[in-house]
Amino acid sequence: MSSYLFYCRKSSESEERQVLSIDAQIVELTRLARNLQLRDFEVLTEARSAKSPGRPVFNAMMEKVSRGGVKAILCWKLDRLARNTKDGGEIVWALDRGDIQEIITPHTTYRNNSNDKFHMQLEFGMAKKYVDDLSDNVKRGNRAKLERGWLPGLAPLGYLNEPRERTIVKDQERFPVVRKMWDLLLQGTRPSAICKIANEEWGLKTRTFRKQEGGPLPLTTIYRIFSNPFYYGLIEREEGIFQGRQEPMITEEEYWKAQEILGRRGRPRPKGHHFSYTGLIRCGTCGFMITAEEKCNRYGSHYVYYRCTKKNRRVACREPHINLLNLEMQIGGQLERIFVPQPLLDIALNYLRQEEQEEEQQSLHIRKSLEKAFHDCERKLQNLNHMRLKDLINDDEYTKEKRLILEEKIRLEKGLENQSGYYKQARERTEKTLIYAHEAREKFENGTLEEKRTILQEFGSNLLLRDKKLIIEAEKPLIILEEGLSGFQSKNYPIEPQINGLNQSAIGHVDPVVRTGCTRREDVRTFSKKLGNSGRQKQLMKKLVRTIFEFYKSSLVKKDLPGMSDRDAV
Template sequence: MPNYFLYARKSTDVEDKQILSIESQLAELRELAKRENLNIVTEFIEKRSAKIPGRPIFNEMMKKIQAGEAQGIVCWKIDRLSRNPVDSGKIQWLLQQGIIQHIQTHSQSHYPNDNVLMMSVELGMANEYVRQLSENTARGLKHKAREGYFPGLAPLGYINNPQTKKISIHHKNAKTIKKLFEIYATGNSTIEKLTEVLEKNGIKTKKNCRVNISRITFILGNPIYYGHFRYAKEIYEGKHEPIITKELFDRVNTILRRRGRKPDQKSDPRPLCELMSCGSCGMGITGEKKKKKLANGTIRHYVYYHCTKKSKTQKCFELGIREEELDNQLSSLLTQYTMPTEWAEMLGEKLDLEEKQSVTSVQKEIQELKNELEDISQNLSRLTDVYVAQDIERADYLERRRSLMSNKKSLEEKIMQITKTPTMWIEPTREWIKDSQILDEISKTADLPSKKLSLQKIFGSNLILKGREASGNPFSHYAELRSARENLGKKDATLIVVRVGGIEPPSQPWEGRILPLDHTRI
């Protein structure tokens, strides 16, 4: 009497949505075997899809059949055994060779001498069903993405809404995500510290472990948090509620790119690290602790700052500099951008006046931004036409689309900010005046982190160290302030700031400078 293996399979995929549960299959097949007097020696239960080869339980069963432990298979339907041509061919071959002598399903039997056409058609239909289902699913998800709805599992800070089939804000986690971006944007935190922030707010992995560094890095680089999302390597405009602004996202990612590989927290003193780059090779400047034993046995500790020398294309010969000497140079730089008190007072009065007059002047600027936005939309449309016509490689298309989408989002955000607050540049300008006034005071302290923060506001990432000398190109408003001090001196307080460049909406030719009071607008 031949032996039989009972095989029951059901996956969590859509393809098996209508199939009986494992328990139901087992009950039906046991009853079938009893009714047909089939000797079941082993039951095999598998909870994986059959659309790709490599199912471990199925392969184990096939090996046992080839070893002669059983001569037949009992299953609910033939598509339980296979939905791919590789496994289908194996089953048909073993059946034709008589190694499998009988396959019994709930509705029919298959024997070696049967016409193989019917089984081929049945297995082929199972495979084609999976292919069509995969294509239809992919097409549906891509259409959902084009409509602006994220077609996947909601990232941290969002939840999948089962009613709307869209993602919604998870208010508690969203606040934590926003906090991560804001902390890292200061430039005074590390990825490791952000993992602690998540842990303190009760956010851990499914295994109740701390979220790892790579996951934090992925979160900080995910455009879904400012309103766009990636799907199938393309960037789409989302209709979900953003958690952060595009401007905050860009600031964070600028810091991520500048830092690159994370330095060793245990050996790196870090007070002035990630502030400058090497003026010769462009690599970062890092700090390193050194110690020296004097003749009398005393050990002195020093901190040297030097190029990381990580360039793969250029050999760097720049030497290091003692922290004390670098501190003196940076303090001297800060004093050059200090705003005299009398200037600050007069500028404050001028800002009050400008605030009253500027509401109508932004309309032209908004229209210019809208024109730029229209140009980007047209470029996106033309880019798609070129890609459809196969005149451009997919990789090039994706990169250009990503860049255009990023610029589009930045412009939309800027227009929205200007529309809501026509005088939004006023407060940042007042903050700039306030910061500029205390630079001289900060330069006289030993507070290196405060000096670093002030220098980043002045130079951004444009501060270099070359020939053991620190120098850099400041932002335009700080450059104008320094120029005014050099050319006019402290005795001349008749100055006015007209919209600090880089903070406010796009300016007129006369804007973004420190100007004499008798300057006439053109």
């Protein structure tokens, strides 16, 4: 085995075209070996990029090093050995382990000492950064070119890269021939026959490059052409899909017709059915999701119904299906029970605005009080420090008192930060709840499928369908609102309550079934007209709003306290 190894590498990639060729590297290293009087060396050459692991010659060289007997590796520069962290680490580790004694370059010799290994790691890190920066720059340039509508890289057959303007133009020689190939495909000719006609009858050849002569078209190139949307003006890259500015060769309709002829996936089509509530409701018997289907009877009428997927193999689910009309009647009935008429909404919003003005006045006094208490804590802390310095108290007393003062200081500081934040958030959430209760019913009746889905999601969670009855865990503010509205309407049936933290006995019997006679729109409209300047009605509405507001505010406050969960907040 040779005692010294020459490693000469030349990458074929553009960023290293200015590096010495392999022959020039061998000449330089031979001269260096002669000056150092080195004998018994072996030359290893490789034309591969070093930006990623996997070079065969380099790996074989490291195997020789690990077997022992190699005194040193000679290279033009360290970046000839590695431009990635794995290969660079192998070189440093071989030197650190003593498998080789030196890494020799015409400029520096690296030995097994801390300074040399540190500088080697810096060199390899700089080489890696160069590759990464170059990659980022290329990607950024490609994105910019794609956004301008031009394809980075080599243009497909039938087009040419225009170097001066950096655009893509028609290849006057090949463009008409490639267009004829598309015509043959659209007429039903097999791609193999098209390939034979293009090569033998038309004499079509690939383009000639500096290191590659033009030749006949392989069949794979024919298939690549017929699957490329570039020909109708679309550029598909890993960066995304972009509208190209090149002159299209075919129309979009012709392209998708060609895909169908080739037996590939045709033009993406929208789904035939859209269902609002799939993925939201679970079966009350087996716990699996509820799906939807559309059926057509013998008279041509279409019906949508929801049913259990029945995928639970352990439970024989016998849950019956429910018609879409029945399901939406139940949802609409529950939205009816939280409906806030416009007069009540006006009372509620006006009350919140008045409360906000009063809160702003009170917050000034509260803030002054908090600031005074905060400064008192700072003063107590200073006095405590002076007492400890004068040995008026021992360490245990000092630690105990300091902890109490610091806890009080943190509490006051947090109060100063959130002094007005809790009120604002609680007010905004209260307004949102009231507006939702006012608008949800009408939007659900007249909205799109997506709007209906959104309204149901905001209404509650843990939706269950059992015995054709929809059970919803309504949000706590909506339960409070439904209870409060019972003071305005005599007939009322509560919404299904939440499990966490609610006293169901206080709410009353829960009946998830929609009782169609409990709230009729005519009764609600008649009732709404009677609302006006009644002092009792205003007081009831203010009390209801205040209850919802206090719920939100207490939830926000308790949520920020250490060890307090959302369940505790409820």
